[in-house]
Amino acid sequence: MAAGGSQPILEIRHVSKRYRAAKPLFRDVTFEVQSGEFVYVTGPSGSGKSTLLRMVYRDETADTGSIQFCGKDVLALSSSAIPFLRRNVGVILQDFKLIHEESVYDNIALALEILGLPQREIYDRVRQALDRVGLAGYEDVRAADLSGGEQQRVAVARAVVARPSLVLADEPTGNLDAGNAAMVVDLLEEVNAEGTTVLLATHDNMLIAARPHRTVALVDGVVDEITRGRAVEGVRYRGASQEALQP
């Protein structure tokens, strides 16, 4: 685990969101993520973990509050500025979000094409990213022909190839078996060890326990507890026993 930096890269302040008037998804969510930190956002299904992550890359808006990323309030960004925010944020989703009919190379290169890099540099960086996720030689394979674990590793490569300062991973292990899940988290920890901040949303307590990092829990619409290290005991899900949270 990388040592947390002293500067907050992400400051979430008093963020509230409601889809139905009677029942807010979450309210007054406030926490910080330091530069170079690895942080879990956890909570039961429907607690708003994914929504919170989507707010960070402005795929979703908040009703109130602010989300400062590198000192800029992403919730106040104009629509023309959002693409530039997203170029600094790598996103990994549970369903991998790959373009199935395209090759592994093209899927990863896409993030660099957007930046307008020269083809030579794109080629080198995609090769490096594939080496890093253990898929060297898979350049020409169609994304649809990969296994779930391989697809998620391609998604990780795509998220980090543009060297973003923050990686958001929304249930990246949700569709994977234990072996592949461990491999994906290994990759994210490696990325984090090199200085990239990682915010990982998961409801997998086994994962949180096995790979201890600071954990922000969203329970009943509020930040219930912020724990560090292996101490997930403080996270109290409604109706869940303490035992269920143990690895």
Place this chain on the structure above:
Amino acid sequence: MMHLGYYLRRTLQGFRNEWTTNLATVLTLSVAFVLVGALATVAVSLGSQVERWGGADQYQVTVYLKPDAPPAAADQLRRALDGMGEVRAVRFVPGTEARQRLMEAFPEESAAWNALDASFFPGYVEIGLDPAIADEDHYRMLVGRIGKLDIVQEVETHGDWYASVLGIHRAARVLAIALGSLAIFATVFVVAHTIRLNFYRRRRQVEVLRMCGATPWFVRMPYLLEGLLGALFAALLALGAITLFVEAVRERLVDVAPVLGASPIEHLPPLAWLVFLATAALIGVSGSWMSVNKALRS
């Protein structure tokens, strides 16, 4: 342009992946363009015939003088006609110019025209009448009066034939404009629907692009190029088909060429090609723009 290579690759990939839809669209556009182009060709050709016979703004009468008419007869006739309000222009065409005109109209017969004696090419007087003043009856009366003059051997008018061609020319022009406007409207929607279909087929790609920080322009450009290139390709197909059609018709009109002139049907001039291609480009871009903007907003 920084991303041009990427845009072109994506566009060609789009054509490849959705080739059936794109082919159907290109052929549909081609058919529409062929109809408009063929009508434009007819209008241009008739326009040339009209010009050859004096222009759309005047009736033309050709007066052949008797061989024994004194040399000053043509000038005398010109002076007499000049003062009439319905006469727009009077011009004496000497025999040498008459021979030259024939040689230009039928260059393949040049040797034959050259071999003929000068007496085969009597000079004549061309009279242009203002159709706004000289109506059909007035026109016939004037031609009759000129024919009765002592120095006149024959008065040649293009008569009903000319009036018919003029009418058809005007109708073809109006029809070409009307059909062209309708075709523009229809083809914009054909392109728009095709691009919308392609866009939704590739919506995952669009989602990924946006997630990775692509600007709307970055997402939009391959679709605009797809519309643009598809419409241009359709226009080139149509122009090619029209060119072949004109060539084929020309071969079959050899027999009537002496009546209608050396080129009874003409190819569209370069300016018309440019206008045709520019309109096609505009149709392609407008259709794509409509679809992609709507889809991006949703």
